[in-house]
Amino acid sequence: MKAKYKIKQSWLWDKDISDFVESKINGYTLNICAGLSKIGDIKIDLDPRDPSVIKADMKKLPFDDNTFDTVIEDPPWKIGYFDRWQPFFECIRVCKVGGIVIYNAYWIPQSKYAELKELYIRQDNAFTNTSIISIFEKIKIELIGNIPIEVFNLND
Numbered sequence: 001m002k003a004k005y006k007i008k009q010s011w012l013w014d015k016d017i018s019d020f021v022e023s024k025i026n027g028y029t030l031n032i033c034a035g036l037s038k039i040g041d042i043k044i045d046l047d048p049r050d051p052s053v054i055k056a057d058m059k060k061l062p063f064d065d066n067t068f069d070t071v072i073e074d075p076p077w078k079i080g081y082f083d084r085w086q087p088f089f090e091c092i093r094v095c096k097v098g099g100i101v102i103y104n105a106y107w108i109p110q111s112k113y114a115e116l117k118e119l120y121i122r123q124d125n126a127f128t129n130t131s132i133i134s135i136f137e138k139i140k141i142e143l144i145g146n147i148p149i150e151v152f153n154l155n156d
């Protein structure tokens with residue numbers, strides 16, 4: 001029997017989206033929830049399907065603060081509203097100040113340590129669900145008493 005259709009996992013990034021994300025990365029890159037993606041110097045997933053991927057949980061990343069220039073995350077979309085905070089805060093924690101976080105989901109995350117720089121709507125085919133690729137820069141915040149102060153370099 002000739003196969004007329006190919007079955008592919010619906011959450012895989014196709015070549016266009018992969019090329020787009022790759023065009024945005026810079027420096028030492030971590031890819032969280034990497035699945036079968038080839039992007040990144042370090043790739044992690046809770047259920048690795050490739051030997052190049054390290055088993056780790058997006059909620060508790062096994063990396064020091066300020067380690068990566070770019071952090072990519074493509075979390076499972078069926079996580080509950082209250083489970084969306086911690087994985088994003090972990091992306092910000094392991095990203096260097098001035099580095100970027102590229103996040104793909106149908107929600108837009110937020111942190112006082114990250115400035116939203118770019119937003120893209122992703123859709124693989126007409127009438128299919130969309131997602132948003134949001135790109136953040138990690139910013140420096142200092143506390144004066146309990147008040148967070150955003151630190152700007154006036155020479156930038």
Ligand SMILES: C[S@@+](CC[C@H](N)C(=O)[O-])C[C@H]1O[C@@H](n2cnc3c(N)ncnc32)[C@H](O)[C@@H]1O
Nearest residue numbers: 011012013033034035036037045046057058074
């Ligand atoms: C939307 S898919 C990512 C697909 C990937 N962008 C690709 O192109 O192959 C989500 C991935 O998150 C992984 N995952 C689920 N829960 C996780 C967790 N707590 N920590 C890390 N990875 C997790 C799944 O195993 C799955 O590979």
